Amino acid sequence: EAQVTQNPRYLITVTGKKLTVTCSQNMNHEYMSWYRQDPGLGLRQIYYSMNVEVTDKGDVPEGYKVSRKEKRNFPLILESPSPNQTSLYFCASSLSMGGSADTQYFGPGTRLTVL
Amino acid sequence: AQKITQTQPGMFVQEKEAVTLDCTYDTSDPSYGLFWYKQPSSGEMIFLIYQGSYDQQNATEGRYSLNFQKARKSANLVISASQLGDSAMYFCAMREVVGSWGKLQFGAGTQVVVTP
Numbered sequence: 001e002a003q004v005t006q007n008p009r010y011l012i013t014v015t016g017k018k019l020t021v022t023c024s025q026n027m028n029h030e031y032m033s034w035y036r037q038d039p040g041l042g043l044r045q046i047y048y049s050m051n052v053e054v055t056d057k058g059d060v061p062e063g064y065k066v067s068r069k070e071k072r073n074f075p076l077i078l079e080s081p082s083p084n085q086t087s088l089y090f091c092a093s094s095l096s097m098g099g100s101a102d103t104q105y106f107g108p109g110t111r112l113t114v115l
Numbered sequence: 116a117q118k119i120t121q122t123q124p125g126m127f128v129q130e131k132e133a134v135t136l137d138c139t140y141d142t143s144d145p146s147y148g149l150f151w152y153k154q155p156s157s158g159e160m161i162f163l164i165y166q167g168s169y170d171q172q173n174a175t176e177g178r179y180s181l182n183f184q185k186a187r188k189s190a191n192l193v194i195s196a197s198q199l200g201d202s203a204m205y206f207c208a209m210r211e212v213v214g215s216w217g218k219l220q221f222g223a224g225t226q227v228v229v230t231p
Contacts, residue, residue: 031217043221058218090160097217103150104219106160
């Protein structure tokens with residue numbers, strides 16, 4: 001089954017404790033992206049990757065890191081989480097970056113709470 | 116500036132009735148894609164339907180259809196024969212080809228509640 005998976009689905013952590021949210025897709029997609037969803041602010045892009053070893057900042061990259069060492073995986077790293085990073089996080093992937101027709105398929109989401 | 120506008124924060128619809136969710140967009144890019152996603156209370160984002168800026172015909176996917184009016188820059192979603200399982204938040208999104216680096220830009224969403 002074609003899908004985007006994320007782990008963990010739910011996470012409660014404390015300020016400053018490094019964490020990684022994993023994302024994996026099995027569709028051989030080149031483009032992957034992370035979004036966060038907050039009430040009243042909608043979905044905003046954090047980082048994106050056009051292919052292996054090619055990543056760039058989205059609209060709200062502060063406090064996050066990413067890496068793309070393999071095509072299928074695109075982990076989101078919070079080196080020192082803070083309460084304002086409490087949010088619902090989505091990983092998404094699409095065949096490529098350039099086409100307007102490339103549908104982005106989303107993972108199930110990760111609910112992160114930083115105390 | 117807001118690129119995607121969904122003016123209906125929420126709406127009730129009776130089971131088996133049709134419902135139209137409004138979406139207007141703003142872009143100067145001649146090539147773009149418009150998408151609708153459904154987010155049930157469980158939280159996942161489910162792709163529903165896509166319309167390309169050069170598509171001559173309105174997109175349809177089962178009970179979903181997209182009323183695309185390019186000159187008005189509107190892309191309304193029509194759900195026919197509503198079901199209780201259609202209760203969810205619905206998001207309109209746009210992907211421009213130039214300058215957006217593949218980013219999907221989302222509207223604020225419309226909460227739909229289907230009543231028996």
